[in-house]
Amino acid sequence: MGRLLDGEYVLPLRWTDDAGLDDLTDYLRRISAWLPVTVVDGSPAERFDAHARAWAGLVRHLRPLPWPGANGKVAGVVTGVRAARRERVVVADDDVRYDRDGLERVLDLLGAADVVRPQNVFRPAPWHARWDTGRTLLNRAVSADYPGTFALRRATFLAMGGYRGDVLFENLEMVRTVRAVGGREHRANDLFVERRPPTAAHFWSQRPRQAYDDLAQPWRLVAALAVWPVVLDGLVRRRGRRLALLAAAVVAAGETGRRRHGGRGVFPAGAALWSPVWVLERGLFSWLALGARFLRGGVAYGDVRLRTAASSMRRLRREAAGRSPLARIEASGAERPHQASGSSSP
Numbered sequence: 001m002g003r004l005l006d007g008e009y010v011l012p013l014r015w016t017d018d019a020g021l022d023d024l025t026d027y028l029r030r031i032s033a034w035l036p037v038t039v040v041d042g043s044p045a046e047r048f049d050a051h052a053r054a055w056a057g058l059v060r061h062l063r064p065l066p067w068p069g070a071n072g073k074v075a076g077v078v079t080g081v082r083a084a085r086r087e088r089v090v091v092a093d094d095d096v097r098y099d100r101d102g103l104e105r106v107l108d109l110l111g112a113a114d115v116v117r118p119q120n121v122f123r124p125a126p127w128h129a130r131w132d133t134g135r136t137l138l139n140r141a142v143s144a145d146y147p148g149t150f151a152l153r154r155a156t157f158l159a160m161g162g163y164r165g166d167v168l169f170e171n172l173e174m175v176r177t178v179r180a181v182g183g184r185e186h187r188a189n190d191l192f193v194e195r196r197p198p199t200a201a202h203f204w205s206q207r208p209r210q211a212y213d214d215l216a217q218p219w220r221l222v223a224a225l226a227v228w229p230v231v232l233d234g235l236v237r238r239r240g241r242r243l244a245l246l247a248a249a250v251v252a253a254g255e256t257g258r259r260r261h262g263g264r265g266v267f268p269a270g271a272a273l274w275s276p277v278w279v280l281e282r283g284l285f286s287w288l289a290l291g292a293r294f295l296r297g298g299v300a301y302g303d304v305r306l307r308t309a310a311s312s313m314r315r316l317r318r319e320a321a322g323r324s325p326l327a328r329i330e331a332s333g334a335e336r337p338h339q340a341s342g343s344s345s346p
Helices: 021-031 045-054 072-083 100-112 127-142 154-160 170-180 200-216 218-236 240-265 271-295 313-320 325-332
Strands: 008-013 037-041 060-062 088-092 115-122 149-153 185-195 299-301 304-306
Touching: 008 072, 021 037, 021 045, 037 045, 037 072, 060 072, 072 088, 072 154, 072 170, 088 100, 088 154, 100 115, 100 149, 100 185, 115 127, 115 170, 127 200, 127 240, 127 271, 149 154, 149 170, 154 170, 170 185, 170 313, 185 240, 200 218, 200 271, 200 299, 218 240, 218 271, 240 271, 271 299
Parallel strands: 008 037, 008 088, 037 060, 115 185
Antiparallel strands: 088 149, 115 149, 299 304
8 A cells, every 4th residue: 555645635516416436435535545625515414424434444535615606516616625634735626536646735735835736637538528638738838737726725825814705717716825924836837647537418518617717817818809809800812821821830739838848748639739739729619709798797506606816916916915824834834845946847
């Protein structure tokens, strides 16, 4: 079995059916031999009770505590990190699948950072997972992708007081909040962690929400909104050569992302060919997201609409000014990460 790892695993979830229960239970059985596991379960009562029976003796099974805002995942993360019994915490969605080496490395990276962002890879990879991999590769070409898992330092998280629960892009909100209080982010683009793909139906349901996320990143939104005007202009003016060159440039950018940080050993040859497909999709849904923002007051999320994609760094820094949360960590005697170099954000 080996030594226990110096950390804790927090899994927030909310299920309305248990189609994946056996697979997740097998995974929890495996990782609970490596480190303590806390599952924060916002499922309906019948499902919660079934999970409690399936995971008895494997994990600590909790209900999420109340937290302001309609984004239930934020309540699950805040509850889990607050309840964690270790300083180094891995937070992961229910479709993430770490191996022991990945867990060990992501926890070690917290020695030099307050938040670590690994790279997810879909396994297996049906057509819609390959489609979404086009997004992953383009993100890697310019910076880093947003995965379904992060590693956090609990003291930093507690000192910053959690993060807003009334936003759609909760991962960006969490990372920005860490940075706003002076925390350090490490983008571990060469740490590949498997992720189970969604169903095709769920993939399509994610398109409007993922496009809405770009409202928190204006430069990305402007680029996405420009896609279809350029394509339509090229079609009307019969500039097929220009459009082909643009598509080739997008493929080249995707291939750059595939080759960075050891990606060639993980992402298959030809994966970048899906990048133009994703660009066309995002260009269309970005216009729909803009319409949802101004005509409908936000994007649908469950039974509510969320207006804000994520807070700006300016707002978060203004709110953090004068609180000196990291100074309180140091005054408490909690361990602070050592200064890192490499893939850390400014």
